Each structure stands twice: as structure tokens, then as C-alpha cells.
Amino acid sequence: MTTTPKTAFGQTVHHVELAGWLAAATELHGSGHTMFDWLGVEDAGRPGAAGQRHAVFLHVIDPRTRAGVMLRTEVGAEDALASVAHLWKGARWHEREAAEMFGIGVADEPEHLLLPDTFQGHPLRKDFxxxxxxxxxxxxxxxxxxxxxxxxxxxxxxxxxxxxxxxxxxxxxxxxx
Known part of the structure; x- marks a missing residue:
């Protein structure tokens, strides 16, 4: 895995480029991290700032050792995140939430989950x-x-x-x- 790991408070976070997101997730799954924990998004930008960035986190666990690993990447306003739902089925719900609540583009555009089709905006963004x-x-x-x-x-x-x-x-x- 070509990432930059950082450890803080007992949690190792692997920072990956957006282009290497799917490859890093596939490598983690292949190394035994088959238990999906969560996928979350942080609105890391300033409201109204150009180049809005969101940090996306994926936390998975190796059930044999119970060791958790976290992947982190940044997604721009025009970028799309590669889906990891084919590796961990539970990730589909989290990807749908990220798409609706933060406006993150996810490959295999997920259907609506929480908001009606007529809803305007993304409620968990800082500029909402x-x-x-x-x-x-x-x-x-x-x-x-x-x-x-x-x-x-x-x-x-x-x-x-x-x-x-x-x-x-x-x-x-x-x-x-």
C-alpha cells in the first residue's frame, strides 16, 4: 500500500491520494480486513471558498486480530469517489449518505436514502x-x-x-x- 501512515491516539491513519483510494481499499480487504466498520466525511473547507475539499474516512477491521485500519483521502468539488461497496456491502449505505448529505460524487451514483428527490442542497455542508x-x-x-x-x-x-x-x-x- 503506497500510503503515508500516521499514528495518533493508538489509531493508524493511511493518507492516500484519491486516485489510489480503490487500490488501497482492495489491498486492505485482501490482507484480511474484511469487517467494515464505517465510512464518514468531514467538510474540511471554508464556506464559499474555491476548491471545496472534503475528507473521506474508511475504517475497517481484521476480525482475526481485531486491529482496525483507517484510510483517508480528500475529494474536491468536481471529483468522484470510487465505490468500495463491492468489497464491503455495508459501505453502500454510508456512500449514499455521503452523496446526499455532503454532495460527494460517488461512482455508481447511489439512489436517494434520506432526503426526497425535491430537496435542494446538502445539509451537512458548512455552506448550507x-x-x-x-x-x-x-x-x-x-x-x-x-x-x-x-x-x-x-x-x-x-x-x-x-x-x-x-x-x-x-x-x-x-x-x-
């Missing part, structure tokens, strides 16, 4: 706006000053994922004035 926080307020306890029984003790901030207060649907009292 959480519009539901604007349309429907957070159901938890009100912040100080919001319930009109006490003076505000701090500046009110926007919910996470809302770009600025002017974004989103207008309230009725704002639109009539």
Missing part, C-alpha cells in the same frame, strides 16, 4: 443555511429579554447557521409597514 431556524423558532427555553418579563442581559445572537438577520422570510408586521 439552516433555514428552519429562521422560519420556525427554536422550541427550547426563551432567551433573557425575549419573554418580556425581564430586561435583556446580553446581546441577542442569531441561531447557528443563519447568515444575518435580514435573511429569510419576512414577518407579517414587517411586511405591512
Amino acid at each position: 443555511v439552516l433555514a428552519s431556524r429562521v422560519v420556525r423558532p427554536w422550541p427550547g427555553r426563551l432567551e433573557p429579554g425575549e419573554d418580556a418579563t425581564s430586561a435583556p442581559s446580553r446581546r441577542r445572537t442569531a441561531p447557528p447557521g443563519v447568515p444575518d438577520p435580514s435573511w429569510g422570510p419576512r414577518r407579517e408586521e414587517e411586511s405591512t409597514s
Whole structure:
């Protein structure tokens, strides 16, 4: 395996180029790592930055020794990840999730899993706006000053994922004035 292994906290991670992803996974499977654990994605880019990159991780286990190995690669906005579902059947679900939630292109384009066909965007990306926080307020306890029984003790901030207060649907009292 032509990778660059790094070990931290007892876990060895093999960093592979995207072109060598499938070859490295096939080599791991052939060496006895036949137990699939998980495949995950990390949004490693900055919102709005050119050349959006995602880090993809694959963790597999050798059932004889119970030793786990992790592969890591980076996928660009225009790149497609080679599927490893033919090696580990459980990887298909994880690849489908990566395609829907992060917009990762996966070879053998997977069908929808969690979101309807009409859904726009990829909800686990950093640049996805959480519009539901604007349309429907957070159901938890009100912040100080919001319930009109006490003076505000701090500046009110926007919910996470809302770009600025002017974004989103207008309230009725704002639109009539």
C-alpha cells in the first residue's frame, strides 16, 4: 500500500491520494480486513471558498486480530469517489449518505436514502443555511429579554447557521409597514 501512515491516539491513519483510494481499499480487504466498520466525511473547507475539499474516512477491521485500519483521502468539488461497496456491502449505505448529505460524487451514483428527490442542497455542508431556524423558532427555553418579563442581559445572537438577520422570510408586521 503506497500510503503515508500516521499514528495518533493508538489509531493508524493511511493518507492516500484519491486516485489510489480503490487500490488501497482492495489491498486492505485482501490482507484480511474484511469487517467494515464505517465510512464518514468531514467538510474540511471554508464556506464559499474555491476548491471545496472534503475528507473521506474508511475504517475497517481484521476480525482475526481485531486491529482496525483507517484510510483517508480528500475529494474536491468536481471529483468522484470510487465505490468500495463491492468489497464491503455495508459501505453502500454510508456512500449514499455521503452523496446526499455532503454532495460527494460517488461512482455508481447511489439512489436517494434520506432526503426526497425535491430537496435542494446538502445539509451537512458548512455552506448550507439552516433555514428552519429562521422560519420556525427554536422550541427550547426563551432567551433573557425575549419573554418580556425581564430586561435583556446580553446581546441577542442569531441561531447557528443563519447568515444575518435580514435573511429569510419576512414577518407579517414587517411586511405591512
